[in-house]
Amino acid sequence: MTSTLAERPGRAARERGPAPAASRPRRARRTPNGPYRLTAASGLGLGVALVWFSALALIPLVAVLVETSVGGWPAFVAAVTQPQTAAALTLTVTQALAVTAVNVVMGTLIAWVLVRDRFPGKRLLEVLIDIPFALPTIVAGLVLLALYGPSGPLGIDVANTRAAVFLAFLFVTLPFVVRSVQPVLAELDRDVEEAAASLGATRSTTFRRVILPALAPAITAGAALSFARAISEYGALVLLSGNLPMRTEVGSVRILSYLENGQPEQAAAVASMLLLVSLLVIATIQLLQRRVARRG
Amino acid sequence: MDSSPWVRRALRAVVVVYLVLLVGWPVSLVVRGAFADGLETFQRALTDPSVVFALQLTAAVAVQVVLINTVFGVGISMLVVRYDFPGKALLNALLDLPLSVSPIVVGLSLVLVYGKNGWFGGALEDSGFQVIFAPPGIVLATAFVCLPLVIREVVPVLTELGTDEELAATSLGASWFQTFRRITLPAIKWAVVYGVVLTLARALGEFGAVKVVSGNFEGRTQTSTLLVEQRYQDFEQGTAYAVAFLLASVSVACIVAVTFLRSDDAAGPRTRRTAPRTAAPTEADA
Incomplete structure (x- = not known):
């Protein structure tokens, strides 16, 4: 399977197989009788x-x-530049980018604390991070409305605003960066950091020149996943954002309303656009990552 | 990089506050909302025929999807790992695709093919088999969304396992099925279990794709997640919270179980592997 989809925790650990397989002596597992021809x-x-x-x-x-x-290039352009659709796509992409940026910082920070810090209740935090994976998306929306909706105890009401879109994206994409950075950080050799420090590097230099380059691929993979998930999200924000045209409507809602209005061509055009943006952003993130790795 | 205790405490505080505000507090509010009137809300919800129907439909769909995806997932994993054929790399990449496609797009794509005016939908409906706006469509949409979950668990374990034992069994006269049942299946057992549990959690909670293909007819094609949305919008928050709580508790239990099982898995090899590394410098010093 592709390495960009290191979505679940402990992929490196998993690749060694579950307990029964791993407890056997670790002899070289070459497959001398490699893949067979089809029978x-x-x-x-x-x-x-x-x-x-x-x-x-x-x-x-x-x-x-x-x-x-079906309608050719002009029909595609007309569908995605229709003002309401264009507004929905712009909102989706900008909020997804913003959420991805927050996740890169907060996700790395959370992974850092979970790996390098010890304190009571850490296991509970681990469970909290998995909850967005586990919760049905409609329940995620309900959950966010309970605190950030009109009757929330904090007095913050983001329902039917653009902040609701941001919040819903932030919730569902929480685990991606954390779970891809965590195993890499755990395997990182601390000797190298100590060597850097003993050679006079400050903490920030060590972080920038030693740790960050090692984590960059994992952060990138997590960022790409969280962007892809954000622009395709639907369930978590359907109750929260109110789906107001030109204001809080996102791409997937637009697809659904085109389909319900009997305009499958337009729905397909928006869907293709989302797929295209997703591919572009993932490719860009991978390019950036290569540059960071080279500089390190 | 040993940060000072103050930095350490500050980072810890930021992370805890962030996670509590984003996940912990909101989730606890819904749990409290579900139990606001004690168990009465649940009793009322569970005597509502639409709720009972939705829960049964969701369970039936989840069971079917788990069965289909387990058979397909284990089968295709064996083929992809053990055999060589043209286009294998492409197939490998395509198998991961459903994870990065929006649920709404999944629904749309199925409607375009199996809907009344779709590629095959008309012919299927003429022969009396309705897919879209009927339970088969819900099963298809859910199976599509969950497709890679079993495969991604089984493939790494199968790759790691190698073929030595299978070859030995075959050379001793075991049939293909005996080899699979006695050698391969026990080795990939836990991977299959993880895959099944993840599939179950995902299948119970699928919303977007199901919303598009089901038509959301109460008492006929309305699954539990669709019912939660409808009841919330109809200001029946108690029922919405109760059903949401039931769905969420099963899904969260599934994921937590996998996380804990897996961290026990990982603990063994990791401690063994780091041991020689710490020993190395002392040998060098001597």
């Missing part, structure tokens, strides 16, 4: 699996692209 039976199995995968996912996704291309 008749396995070929049939592959055929069945591919038919199911195509029927379930591939053909439908191709259908979105085909539906987008």
Whole structure:
């Protein structure tokens, strides 16, 4: 599977397999009898699996692209530059970028505290970080409304504002950076940091020149995941943001309303646009990461 | 990099405050909301036929999706890890795709193919099989969204396992099925369990994709998450909170179980592996 999707905790640990496999002596596990050629039976199995995968996912996704291309380029441009749609896409992308920036800082900080600090109740914080993964998205919206809605005890009401979109994105993307940085930070060799310090590096220099370059790939992977998740989010903000046209409506809501109004071409155009933006941002983040790694 | 105790405490405080404000406090409010009138809200919710239907539908869909995705996931993982065929790298990349597609786009894509005016939908409906706005569509949408979860657990373990033991079994005369049942399955057992639990949690909570394909007909295609939305908007917050609490507690229990099982997994090899590293400098000193 691709390395960019290191979404769940302890991927490095998991790659060594669960306890029974890992407790065996760690001899070299080369597979001398590498991947086999397909036999008749396995070929049939592959055929069945591919038919199911195509029927379930591939053909439908191709259908979105085909539906987008039906009206040609002018229709696509018209659909995504329609003022209400353009406003929704702009809002989605800007809020997703802002949330990703917050996650890069806060996620790294949370991972740092969880790995390097010891205090009672740390295990509880670990559970808190997994909650956004686990909660059904509609329940996530409900949960945020309870504190930040009209009857919240803090007196802060973000319902039906742009802040609601930001907050919903922030909630659902919380685990991504934390969970991708945490295992890397735990494996990081502290000798190198001590060496840097003994050679006269200040704390900030050590962080910038030693730790940050080592963490950069993990931070990048987490940032890409949280951006992709944010721009595709729907459930968490449906109750929270009010879906006000031109103000708090996001891309996925726009797709749904086009579909419900019997305009599947426009819906497909917005969907393709979201996929495109997602790919672009992930590619950009990866480029940036390579530059940071080189400078370090 | 040893930070001073003050910096350390400040960072800890920032993290704790952030997580409590973003997750801990809001979640506790919903839990309290669900139990505001004691168990009465739950009793009232659970005697409402629409609620009971929605919970049953969600459970039925989740069970079907778990079965389908486990069989498909284990099967395709074996094929991808053990066999070579043209286009394997592409298939590998595509298998992860459902995770980065918006649930709404998943729903849209299924409607475009299986809807009344879709590519196959018309023909299927003529032969009496309705997919969209019916339970099969809900199962398809949920299976799509959860597709990579089992695969991503099983593939690394299968890769690690290698083929030595399977080859030994085969050379001793075991059939393909015996080898799978006695050698492969016990080795990937925990990976499959993790995959199933993650799939279950995700399937219970799916909302966006299901909303698009189900039509949200109360008592016919309304799943629990759709019911939560509708009841909240109808100002029946008690019912919404109660059903939300039921869904959330199952999902959170699933994820917490996986996290704890997994951290026990990781503890073993990690301590063993760091031991020689700390020993190395002393040897060098001597």
